[in-house]
Amino acid sequence: xxxxxxxxxxxxxxxxxxxxxxxxxxxxxxxxxxxxxxxxxxxxxxxxxxxxxxxxxxxxxxxxxxxxxxxxxxxxxxxxxxxxxxxxxxxxxxxxxxxxxxxxxxxxxxxxxxxxxxxxxxxxxxxxxxxxxxxxxxxxxxxxxxxxxxxxxxxxxxxxxxxxxxxxxxxxxxxxxxxxxxxxxxxxxxxxxxxxxxxxxxxxxxxxxxxxxxxxxxxxxxxxxxxxxxxxxxxxxxxxxxxxxxxxxxxxxxxxxxxxxxxxxxxxxxxxxxxxxxxxxxxxxxxxxxxxxxxxxxxxxxxxxxxxxxxxxxxxxxxxxxxxxxxxxxxxxxxxxxxxxxxxxxxxxxxx
Amino acid sequence: xxxxxxxxxxxxxxxxxxxxxxxxxxxxxxxxxxxxxxxxxxxxxxxxxxxxxxxxxxxxxxxxxxxxxxxxxxxxxxxxxxxxxxxxxxxxxxxxxxxxxxxxxxxxxxxxxxxxxxxxxxxxxxxxxxxxxxxxxxxxxxxxxxxxxxxxxxxxxxxxxxxxxxxxxxxxxxxxxxxxxxxxxxxxxxxxxxxxxxxxxxxxxxxxxxxxxxxxxxxxxxxxxxxxxxxxxxxxxxxxxxxxxxxx
Ligand SMILES: Cc1ncc(C[n+]2csc(CCOP(=O)(O)OP(=O)(O)O)c2C)c(N)n1
Ligand code: SF4
Numbered sequence: 136x137x138x139x140x141x142x143x144x145x146x147x148x149x150x151x152x153x154x155x156x157x158x159x160x161x162x163x164x165x166x167x168x169x170x171x172x173x174x175x176x177x178x179x180x181x182x183x184x185x186x187x188x189x190x191x192x193x194x195x196x197x198x199x200x201x202x203x204x205x206x207x208x209x210x211x212x213x214x215x216x217x218x219x220x221x222x223x224x225x226x227x228x229x230x231x232x233x234x235x236x237x238x239x240x241x242x243x244x245x246x247x248x249x250x251x252x253x254x255x256x257x258x259x260x261x262x263x264x265x266x267x268x269x270x271x272x273x274x275x276x277x278x279x280x281x282x283x284x285x286x287x288x289x290x291x292x293x294x295x296x297x298x299x300x301x302x303x304x305x306x307x308x309x310x311x312x313x314x315x316x317x318x319x320x321x322x323x324x325x326x327x328x329x330x331x332x333x334x335x336x337x338x339x340x341x342x343x344x345x346x347x348x349x350x351x352x353x354x355x356x357x358x359x360x361x362x363x364x365x366x367x368x369x370x371x372x373x374x375x376x377x378x379x380x381x382x383x384x385x386x387x388x389x390x391x392x393x394x395x396x397x398x399x400x401x402x403x404x405x406x407x408x409x410x411x412x413x414x415x416x417x418x419x420x421x422x423x424x425x426x427x428x429x430x431x432x433x434x435x436x437x438x439x440x441x442x443x444x445x446x447x448x449x450x451x452x453x454x455x456x457x458x459x460x461x462x463x464x465x466x467x468x469x470x471x472x473x474x475x476x477x478x479x480x481x482x483x484x485x486x487x
Numbered sequence: 488x489x490x491x492x493x494x495x496x497x498x499x500x501x502x503x504x505x506x507x508x509x510x511x512x513x514x515x516x517x518x519x520x521x522x523x524x525x526x527x528x529x530x531x532x533x534x535x536x537x538x539x540x541x542x543x544x545x546x547x548x549x550x551x552x553x554x555x556x557x558x559x560x561x562x563x564x565x566x567x568x569x570x571x572x573x574x575x576x577x578x579x580x581x582x583x584x585x586x587x588x589x590x591x592x593x594x595x596x597x598x599x600x601x602x603x604x605x606x607x608x609x610x611x612x613x614x615x616x617x618x619x620x621x622x623x624x625x626x627x628x629x630x631x632x633x634x635x636x637x638x639x640x641x642x643x644x645x646x647x648x649x650x651x652x653x654x655x656x657x658x659x660x661x662x663x664x665x666x667x668x669x670x671x672x673x674x675x676x677x678x679x680x681x682x683x684x685x686x687x688x689x690x691x692x693x694x695x696x697x698x699x700x701x702x703x704x705x706x707x708x709x710x711x712x713x714x715x716x717x718x719x720x721x722x723x724x725x726x727x728x729x730x731x732x733x734x735x
Contacts, residue, residue, distance in 0.1 A: 159565075159568060159569060161565065185568045185569075187564070187568060189561065189594075190590055190591070190593075190594035191590060193558065193561070193590075193591075194558070194561040194564075194590065194591055194594065195561075197554065197555065197558040197561035197562050197565065197591070198561050198562070198564050198565035198568070199565060200552075200554070200555075200558075200561075200562050200565060201534070201552060201554075201561065201562035201563060201564060201565025201566040201567075201569075202565035202566065202568060202569045203565075204552045204562075204565070204566060205532070205565065205566045205569035205570050206569065207569040209565070209569075223555055223558075224555065224558070227554075227555050231553070332532045332550035332551065332552050332566065333532070333550065333569075333570055333573065334529055334530040334531060334532060334549075334550055334570070334573050335528070335529050335549055335550050336529040336530065337529075340547075340548055340549050340550050340551065341550050341551075342544045342545075342550070342551045342552075342553070343551070343552040343553060344535075344544060344551075344552075344553040345553065346541060346542075346553055
């Protein structure tokens with residue numbers, strides 16, 4: 136570690152997982168994330184790990200479910216239509232309180248959609264996706280370096296809270312090349328995995344399960360899990376704010392669109408517009424407080440997404456009517472340009 | 488009370504919830520006895536299905552992992568790949584294995600996953616109340632086949648053992664029945680052989696066990712055993728379909 140190397144996003148994510156101790160990968164091909172399983176199929180055997188191309192995303196996530204139950208650090212990756220298929224397994228993994236990491240390199244949808252970058256899986260990632268009362272921690276990097284850092288931390292977050300963690304990117308993050316350095320994530324106190332099913336030698340048998348036929352019991356389990364989610368909300372929110380000290384218009388964007396918003400903001404600042412940027416890094420837990428506090432100082436928000444408007448709902452909840460929240464979106468795999476965003480901000484009066 | 492036979496160590500003392508006359512309980516016991524005899528209880532991880540045996544994790548006295556409907560072979564694959572030195576088995580009904588989970592069982596078998604599947608074929612969906620299964624016989628009534636299964640509309644009952652034994656990755660496949668003591672003994676032998684096949688690292692092994700569902704067949708336990716013998720065995724012939732000896 137310590138040395139900077141030029142890497143493609145998908146491959147850097149794979150290497151970060153290996154550096155974080157992931158030795159098992161189960162996946163199924165789908166564009167635009169194929170370099171990730173391909174990389175794992177090359178690298179995992181070199182480090183004594185296992186790569187397996189499953190027969191489907193459904194099988195892949197259930198292999199993850201088994202491997203996580205057996206105590207392994209395990210990962211899968213896919214893109215939107217494949218993630219839909221994985222939702223069954225993710226609900227079971229959440230229900231059985233197992234840690235794992237899932238990478239979603241989002242493409243345009245719904246249905247087969249297209250293969251270009253999109254952010255239209257926000258609802259699915261942050262609001263459930265699968266059935267039942269559960270959450271995943273959702274991490275949204277905006278650079279390859281951040282993707283690497285977040286993937287390494289994702290395994291620790293998963294282990295600490297026994298939850299599935301999704302790292303969400305898009306074709307840009309997956310395909311782009313940037314220099315990266317692999318740094319150890321901040322040390323965490325991780326609980327012992329005394330619940331795993333690896334043969335009951337010297338102890339009572341363990342059961343990994345999400346079934347609970349008594350409603351009282353299931354309710355109690357769900358509230359207990361909810362308490363864990365509350366802890367995650369307290370401890371794990373990550374958000375970057377830029378130029379917010381004197382901002383009158385706050386752009387809100389994550390991942391690829393936050394980079395575009397950053398360029399737009401720089402140009403606007405040069406022209407004297409008081410524009411800032413709030414970049415959620417964790418989409419769940421959402422940086423509600425940061426946005427709510429910003430709402431006391433800015434005149435308006437502009438949420439920019441590659442969707443018809445998904446995260447904007449969380450921004451509106453956080454702003455809670457204090458000031459207007461506007462939305463600008465491109466969808467279907469269209470990527471907004473900085474000029475489009477500049478135009479939107481100017482149309483709002485621009486904070487000059 | 489006179490103790491006729493002891494409970495195998497590989498079963499918990501939890502009372503099973505199966506209906507009177509249901510042969511799921513016998514099959515559990517056979518698996519547990521085999522685990523005892525092979526001395527593998529403490530290195531075994533069982534994967535429970537969705538179906539009447541959904542609570543199998545409460546009955547087997549070993550580490551257990553509950554799977555989603557049909558996905559047990561994928562879950563077992565994940566476990567076995569992490570723990571290649573342990574013994575991993577799935578216990579699945581016919582709806583679980585031959586309908587929603589067809590892809591998972593075919594591909595686990597084809598990969599030659601070193602796991603053992605106990606496939607309980609009772610020709611019906613028990614847990615959800617007697618709907619048609621892929622294994623329901625032609626003419627057999629089910630709540631979703633009230634006029635009897637008609638091949639024209641619902642296709643033909645799937646012979647899973649025959650189908651899977653065509654796959655190269657498979658090391659052992661047998662179909663057995665538990666309708667009388669003699670066959671129960673044969674069933675146990677097959678189950679033992681399946682586990683031994685796994686222990687020897689030879690590949691995928693599966694034992695299809697013809698089982699009764701008196702409740703949803705609308706028969707008494709005795710009638711159900713007779714119905715199994717007279718109707719299921721002719722369509723689902725018993726025997727070994729593939730053995731490791733053949734593979735070698
Ligand atoms: C995804 C999903 N679909 C449907 C069900 C409902 N379901 C529970 S058990 C079952 C059928 C089980 O039948 P089988 O595997 O033959 O086992 P048996 O109950 O006969 O032992 C079904 C359809 C479910 N739990 N999950
Ligand atoms: S419903 Fe059928 S398969 Fe299920 S326990 Fe009762 S008899 Fe057995």
